[in-house]
Amino acid sequence: MGAAALFLKASRESSGLTQQVVALRAQTSTPALSHIENSKRDPSAAKLDTLLRATGNRLGVVPTNRSGSLEAGAAIHDELAIGDEKSAFRSFLQFSDNLAAETGVVRVVLAANEPPSTGSLLWDAALAAVSEYWLNRGHLPVPDWTTQADRTLAHRTVLSGDRYTRSIDQHDVPREFAARNVAVDRSVLASV
Numbered sequence: 001m002g003a004a005a006l007f008l009k010a011s012r013e014s015s016g017l018t019q020q021v022v023a024l025r026a027q028t029s030t031p032a033l034s035h036i037e038n039s040k041r042d043p044s045a046a047k048l049d050t051l052l053r054a055t056g057n058r059l060g061v062v063p064t065n066r067s068g069s070l071e072a073g074a075a076i077h078d079e080l081a082i083g084d085e086k087s088a089f090r091s092f093l094q095f096s097d098n099l100a101a102e103t104g105v106v107r108v109v110l111a112a113n114e115p116p117s118t119g120s121l122l123w124d125a126a127l128a129a130v131s132e133y134w135l136n137r138g139h140l141p142v143p144d145w146t147t148q149a150d151r152t153l154a155h156r157t158v159l160s161g162d163r164y165t166r167s168i169d170q171h172d173v174p175r176e177f178a179a180r181n182v183a184v185d186r187s188v189l190a191s192v
Helices: 003-014 019-026 030-037 045-054 069-081 085-101 104-112 121-137 186-190
Strands: none
Touching (some): 003 045, 019 030, 019 045, 069 104, 069 121, 085 186, 104 121
8 A cells, every 4th residue: 555545544544534524525526535545546745635634634744765654554464464474573673773763853753643453452562662662762752542552462472573482581671562561672673
């Protein structure tokens, strides 16, 4: 799914709006909006801004070539859907690396949007934790989506790219992950 499609759909869904309502507000048709959300048509910047305004958001531009939370969530979802946990872990690490490589407003923008569900509470919690982890390192604001209760596991669960890793010392787990019961060794977050 393209970036414009991901961003528009996430903005609409987080606003609790149907395609019909957004289309009506943006003075377009529901099928036209559906085509954009399903990557069958790429909107111009002006059209995307109009559609985003209909959701209560605006289009903004920051200078980066790194992908953010929306793309990470979608990639992990797709990789888990075909049973490729190693690729899902690589996508998670790439998102972490992207956050680590940026500073200030760009880091905030990369983590600002609630990613689509990965289909796994573990991975959804991990995306929230890694976003909060890197934002806290920069003393930056943390978006509300990261602190939602549904992004915390009931029991401590190890997240690793190695299926043989069964445990991680609690002292090696960053507090943002520990708070969500996601056990990730802090050393994997330093891969930049």
